[in-house]
Each structure stands twice: as structure tokens, then as C-alpha cells.
Amino acid sequence: xxxxxxxxxxxxxxxxxxxxxxxxxxxxxxxxxxxxxxxxxxxxxxxxxxxxxxxxxxxxxxxxxxxxxxxxxxxxxxxxxxxxxxxxxxxxxxxxxxxxxxxxxxxxxxxxxxxxxxxxxxxxxxxxxxxxxxxxxxxxxxxxxxxxxxxxxxxxxxxxxxxxxxxxxxxxxxxxxxxxxxxxxxxxxxxxxxxxxxxxxxxxxxxxxxxxxxxxxxxxxxxxxxxxxxxxxxxxxxxxxxxxxxxxxxxxxxxxxxxxxxxxxxxxxxxxxxxxxxxxxxxxxxxxxxxxxxxxxxxxxxxxxxxxxxxxxxxxxxxxxxxxxxxxxxxxxxxxxxxxxxxxxxxxxxxxxxxxxxxxxxxxxxxxxxxxxxxxxxxxxxxxxxxxxxxxxxxxxxxxxxxxxxxxxxxxxxxxxxxxxxxxxxxxxxxxxxxxxxxxxxxxxxxxxxxxxxxxxxxxxxxxxxxxxxxxxxxxxxxxxxxxxxxxxxxxxxxxxxxxxxxxxxxxxxxxxxxxxxxxxxxxxxxxxxxxxxxxxxxxxxxxxxxxxxxxxxxxxx
Numbered sequence: 001x002x003x004x005x006x007x008x009x010x011x012x013x014x015x016x017x018x019x020x021x022x023x024x025x026x027x028x029x030x031x032x033x034x035x036x037x038x039x040x041x042x043x044x045x046x047x048x049x050x051x052x053x054x055x056x057x058x059x060x061x062x063x064x065x066x067x068x069x070x071x072x073x074x075x076x077x078x079x080x081x082x083x084x085x086x087x088x089x090x091x092x093x094x095x096x097x098x099x100x101x102x103x104x105x106x107x108x109x110x111x112x113x114x115x116x117x118x119x120x121x122x123x124x125x126x127x128x129x130x131x132x133x134x135x136x137x138x139x140x141x142x143x144x145x146x147x148x149x150x151x152x153x154x155x156x157x158x159x160x161x162x163x164x165x166x167x168x169x170x171x172x173x174x175x176x177x178x179x180x181x182x183x184x185x186x187x188x189x190x191x192x193x194x195x196x197x198x199x200x201x202x203x204x205x206x207x208x209x210x211x212x213x214x215x216x217x218x219x220x221x222x223x224x225x226x227x228x229x230x231x232x233x234x235x236x237x238x239x240x241x242x243x244x245x246x247x248x249x250x251x252x253x254x255x256x257x258x259x260x261x262x263x264x265x266x267x268x269x270x271x272x273x274x275x276x277x278x279x280x281x282x283x284x285x286x287x288x289x290x291x292x293x294x295x296x297x298x299x300x301x302x303x304x305x306x307x308x309x310x311x312x313x314x315x316x317x318x319x320x321x322x323x324x325x326x327x328x329x330x331x332x333x334x335x336x337x338x339x340x341x342x343x344x345x346x347x348x349x350x351x352x353x354x355x356x357x358x359x360x361x362x363x364x365x366x367x368x369x370x371x372x373x374x375x376x377x378x379x380x381x382x383x384x385x386x387x388x389x390x391x392x393x394x395x396x397x398x399x400x401x402x403x404x405x406x407x408x409x410x411x412x413x414x415x416x417x418x419x420x421x422x423x424x425x426x427x428x429x430x431x432x433x434x435x436x437x438x439x440x441x442x443x444x445x446x447x448x449x450x451x452x453x454x455x456x457x458x459x460x461x462x463x464x465x466x467x468x469x470x471x472x473x474x475x476x477x478x479x480x481x482x483x484x485x486x487x488x489x490x491x492x493x494x495x496x497x498x499x500x501x502x503x504x505x506x507x508x509x510x511x512x513x514x515x516x517x518x519x520x521x522x523x524x525x526x527x528x529x530x531x532x533x534x535x536x537x538x539x540x541x542x543x544x545x546x547x548x549x550x551x552x553x554x555x556x557x558x
Contacts, residue, residue, distance in 0.1 A: 019165040019369040026373050027183050028379075033198045037191025048192035048413050049119050049392045054474045055197060060278045061287035063197040063507075065295055066381035067270050068098060069207055070154055074303065074375045078214075079345035081307020082317070083331060085239030086232075088307065092299040094262035099292020101266040103285050106275045108468045108549045110284050113276040115548040121272045121460065128467045128545055129475045130537065136397040138482050143269045143393035145456040147386040152427045154383035157183045159431065161376050164349050165369075175430060185424040188388050189417040193277060196384045203377035208294060210374030211302030213367060214348055218309035221355040228305070231312035236321065239311055245323065247332060256514035261451055263524050264458030264516050270389035276343035281551065303348065310337075310347040313354070349375070380535050387423055391416035451527040452493055455516035459485035462524050468549055471542045473527060476534040481527025485519040492518070 041047050055063070081088040109124070121143075126135040155177055162176020169175075187195045201215045222228040236245075243249045265271070278284040314334035316324050324332050337343055337350050354370055356364035361421040395416040400407060407415070462481055466473040473481075492515045 012495075014164055016168075018365050019372060022366075022369045022373055023165070023376075026377075027179070029202070030183055030187050030199050032204075033421065034187025034190045034195040037187070037195030037198060040194055041192060043301065044409050045119055045392075045396070045412060045416075046537050048416065049273060049388070051193040051197060053114060053277055054279050055274075055277045055283070056279055056292070057286040059197050059201055060274065060283055061294075062379075063200035063385070064102060064271065064274050064287060064291050066200040066204040066207060066378070067274065067385040068265055068291070068530040070150065070157075070378055070382035072153065072206070073299075074210070074348060074378050075157060075160075075345040078303045078307040078310070078348040081304060082310040082314075082337075083344045084244035084246060084249055085241070085311065086308060087242045087244040087254065088303045090254055091258060091297060092296060092304055094258045094265075094291045095296040095299050097259055097262040098266045099288050099295075101263055102271075102275075102288035102291060105267065105464060105468060106158045106271070107281045107284050107551075109464070110270060110275040110278050111281050111551070112468075112545065112549050113272075119273070120274060120392050120396045121267075121269055122393070124272075125463055125467065125478075126462075127447075128537075129463070129473070129478045130541070131376075131475050131479060132401075133478045136401055138479065138486070139269075139460075140393050140397045142456055142460060142482075142486070143390055144358040146268050147270075147390040147393075148427070149453040151390075151423060152430050153385050154379040154386075154423075155184075155427050155433075156431050157379040158376050161349075161372055161379070164346075164353075165372055173435070174261050174432070177428065179374065179378060181383075181424050181428055184384050184387070185420055188384050188391075189420050190214040192413075193273070193388060196388050197277070199384065200381045203374075203381035206370070206374035206377045207381070208298050210371040211298040213302075213371055214352060215302040215305035217355045217359065218306045218313070218351055220359055221351070222309055222312055223286050224362065228309060228312075235308075235311050236317055238323075238325075245316075253513055255515040257451065260458050260461075260514050260520065261454050263461055264454035264456075267464055268454070268457035269393055270385040270387075273389055273392060274385075285289055306348045306351055313351060314347065332333050345378075387420050390423055391419045394419050452489065452515055454485060455489045455492070455514070455519055458516035459489065459519055459523055461520065462527050466527075467545065471546060472531060473533040474534045474536050476530030476531075477527045480530045481523045481525075484526040485523030488522045489515055489519040523549070 046052055077088070077091060080091070102525070112118070112124055116124060116127055118127075122139040123138040125139060126132055129135055158180035159173040159177030162180075163173045166172040166176075187199060191198075219225060219228045222231050234238075238245045242251055242254075275284060278287065314337050316331070316333055318324060324334070326332050326340070332339065332341055333344050333347065336354075338346050349372070353366050356368045356371075358364070358365060395412050399415050400412055404411070459482055462485075463478050464475070466478070
């Protein structure tokens with residue numbers, strides 16, 4: 001008899017009751033923080049979107065962490081490691097890469113943003129490239145293409161966690177999704193950046209603690225450190241080698257995904273706004289060091305241990321040594337985890353529910369409930385950051401430039417709040433359509449576009465590096481390169497496949513490299529070629545930006 005299902009049932013009733021109390025207290029706390037943020041706010045865009053550029057290193061580091069690590073980190077990444085094996089442990093390298101990007105790129109973006117009074121990426125890039133029309137429109141498009149899929153994913157993940165906590169309740173997914181979306185929407189609309197950042201501090205702390213707790217629970221369930229490594233060493237050979245169980249994670253693909261997914265996640269609009277919000281460059285650099293150190297430790301000793309240990313606790317091979325598959329030949333997890341290919345993402349939740357109550361008794365039930373709140377917090381912290389950023393991008397770069405250029409700051413702030421409400425409702429509609437329609441499932445499609453969404457943001461990298469360091473590009477080159485990169489990434493989306501059918505060269509590149517890297521190749525090539533044959537930016541203009549981006553020189557003898 002398999003003991004795992006009986007372990008999962010242990011304390012399941014108590015878990016629902018405890019989780020309800022923890023969830024209620026958590027959501028009330030978020031609303032209180034939102035109200036307190038509102039009481040501290042004034043009616044201005046700089047206050048609503050940037051908290052008056054006065055965020056200290058604790059808030060800055062935790063809000064950058066919480067925005068960077070979404071539910072994908074606590075559900076998707078452990079599921080990927082559980083499915084593919086040790087090769088995906090190298091995915092942890094994306095954190096120090098991202099930390100270095102915050103330190104090098106973020107500090108200069110912060111300095112320039114303060115000097116030029118910027119709120120969105122378009123404020124800065126359109127000023128530098130002297131492109132008041134094309135650049136804001138393209139950057140608003142980038143913001144939309146990155147933000148909407150991520151918001152839908154996070155709200156959907158909240159519904160999944162609600163379903164896990166209350167499996168017997170009717171409509172638990174729908175009720176949980178709506179509650180999560182509405183409360184997130186309210187505290188963003190009420191308190192703006194200040195409320196978003198303060199809630200991110202709570203959610204970021206839960207995220208770090210939850211990741212480490214999950215790793216400890218996995219090691220304990222396998223008999224300690226020695227038992228863990230012994231069990232992992234006896235996993236099937238494909239689980240311990242490159243390119244992984246399915247053979248899809250070649251060294252080049254893994255390298256490009258780690259590098260460019262990290263960079264894309266750091267230069268997306270919500271992170272630019274956090275760079276602008278930091279009190280000083282030194283504040284941001286300290287935040288970058290904390291971010292890179294703490295999250296790397298949490299990643300390696302948290303979710304990675306869960307994914308690898310999960311293959312020992314819940315084997316994905318049968319007694320004959322063959323990997324479990326469904327009727328279509330797709331790899332599936334252990335029956336205690338789920339029955340379909342998409343259920344690999346449940347491994348972390350299943351491990352905690354099956355280990356903590358039996359290891360710690362009533363305290364384990366409480367810790368499990370708290371960790372489920374950490375996953376929900378990861379969802380909310382990414383959703384709130386991106387909804388807030390989308391509001392800034394659409395209000396500043398579209399409404400304020402083209403629809404109502406003379407609108408007051410109060411009017412634009414309320415337009416921003418309306419955009420948050422509209423985007424939240426749109427996300428809920430897409431989620432519910434996906435659960436009720438047999439022929440159109442946008443949630444499943446968007447889930448497949450997780451890395452594609454980051455790939456869209458990655459196309460900002462050439463413009464950013466040129467503005468901060470190289471100063472060689474032209475306005476025409478920047479616009480042409482960005483359009484090219486976005487078009488290439490779009491060719492990898494399911495939408496392009498619907499329009500043009502499957503293209504063999506796209507499938508080949510998809511299996512060999514990160515999509516963002518492929519887009520960057522075209523982006524950089526077009527950027528460089530067009531810049532070489534078109535009018536460069538005025539030297540005086542470039543010099544002023546270069547001077548503002550450089551750190552101040554200390555006086556002699558300092």
C-alpha cells in the first residue's frame with residue numbers, strides 16, 4: 001500500500017479551518033496597509049506611482065524581490081525541477097544575474113530618472129532618443145504584452161491555492177480568485193506605490209520564509225541531509241543529466257533562458273518604477289546585494305530541494321523504471337500529485353501538505369497554512385506591482401500624451417485607478433472563460449507564454465544598454481530594432497501559430513534558445529545597421545545624459 005495518500009489526508013480538515021483564519025487575517029492586514037498608505041499620500045503622480053522617491057533599502061529590496069518572484073517561482077519552478085531533474089537546478093543562476101542587473105543597470109536608471117523627473121520607462125527612453133511619438137507607443141505596447149499575461153497568471157494561481165485549501169467547497173476556485181483580485185485591486189487603487197511596496201515587504205518576507213521552510217520539510221521527509229542526497233543519487237539517469245527527462249533543456253537553451261529571462265524580468269516596467277522610487281543610488285545598490293544574496297540562498301535551499309526531493313517522495317517512474325505517461329505519451333506526475341501534465345506545478349504544495357502535519361503535528365498544520373499564504377502572497381505581490389505599472393504606463397504614456405495632454409495630476413491619478421480596475425476585471429474574465437469554454441482557453445495559452453512575456457520585456461535591453469553606456473544608437477535605429485525584436489518574439493507565440501501555422505525554423509529555434517535571445521539577435525542587428533546609416537543623436541544632448549548617469553565624483557582627499 002502506498003503511504004503517501006494517507007499522509008496527504010493527515011490534518012486536511014484542520015488545515016482548511018486554520019487556513020481560513022490565517023487567510024482572513026492576512027487579507028484584512030492588506031486592506032489596513034492600503035488604507036494607511038492612502039492616509040500618507042498626496043494627490044500627485046510622483047506620490048501615487050513613486051512614493052515621492054523616498055523608499056529605503058529594506059522596502060526597496062523586498063519589493064524588488066516580491067515583484068521578481070511570482071507564483072511561477074513557487075509553483076512553476078519546483079514543478080519544472082520535479083519534471084526535468086537536476087538540470088533545472090541551474091535555473092537558480094538567474095537570481096545573481098538579476099541582482100547584478102539591478103546593481104549595474106538599475107542604479108544608473110535610478111540616477112537618470114531622478115535627474116530627468118521620470119515616472120515610466122518611456123519618460124526616460126523617449127527623452128534620450130528624442131522620440132515623443134513612436135517610443136512611448138512602443139513602450140506602452142511592451143508594458144501591455146508583459147503585464148497582462150503576468151496578472152492573469154497570478155490571479156489564476158490565487159484561485160488554485162484557494163482550491164487546494166478548501167477542496168470540498170463548491171466554487172472555491174472562483175470565490176478565491178475574485179477575493180484575491182478585488183482586494184489586490186483595492187489596496188493598489190487606494191494607496192498606490194506606498195501601499196504596494198509595504199504589502200510587498202510582508203509578502204516578500206513570507207516568500208523567503210516559505211521557500212526555506214519547503215526545502216527543510218523536504219530534507220526532513222527524506223531522513224535528513226544524508227538521506228536526501230542518498231535518495232537523489234538513486235534517481236533515474238535522465239533525471240540527473242543534461243538535457244533533462246524530456247530532453248528539451250540543452251545547455252545553450254538553459255544558458256540563454258537563465259541570462260535573458262533574468263534581464264527581462266529586471267528591466268520590465270514595474271522594476272523601472274522601483275528603481276525610480278529608491279531614495280538614492282546607494283539605497284538601490286544595497287538592495288541589489290541583498291536581493292542577489294538572499295534570493296539565491298532561498299532558491300537553492302528552498303524550491304530546488306523540493307523539486308529534486310519530490311522525485312524521490314513522489315516518483316515519476318513505475319516499478320519497471322519507465323516514466324509515467326498519459327494516453328498521448330505526455331509525461332505525467334505521480335498520481336498523488338496529479339493526473340495531467342499541468343499537475344507537476346502542484347509538487348511543492350503536495351510535499352508540504354504530506355510532510356509538515358506529520359512532522360510537526362498541529363504546528364505543522366499552521367506552518368502549511370502560512371506557506372500557502374506565502375504562495376498567495378507571491379501571486380499578489382507580482383499582480384499588484386504589474387497592475388500598478390500598467391496604470392502608470394497607460395496613464396502617462398498614452399492618456400497624458402495623446403488623449404488629454406492638459407489633464408491635471410488629480411485627473412490622471414484617477415484615470416490610473418480606473419485602468420487598474422479595468423485590467424483586473426479583464427483578467428478575471430479571461431480566467432473564467434478559460435474554465436468554462438471547451439474551445440478557447442486563454443489561461444492555458446497565457447501560462448505557456450510565461451517566458452514569452454518576459455521575452456517581450458527583454459527587447460528593452462539594447463535601448464537601455466545603449467542609453468546608459470554605449471551612446472551609439474540613433475532614434476530610427478532604436479525604433480526599428482525594438483519593432484524587429486517584438487515582431488520576432490510575437491512569431492513564437494501561439495497567436496502567430498493560429499495565423500500562419502507551424503513554421504519549422506521557429507520550432508527549431510524554440511528548442512535551441514530562449515525566445516528573448518532570438519528576438520535580441522534581430523533587435524541588435526537592426527538597431528546597429530539602421531543607426532549606422534541614419535542621423536545620430538546630438539552630441540551635446542548625449543553628453544548631458546552621460547553626465548547625469550555617471551556617479552558623482554568624490555572631491556580630492558575625500
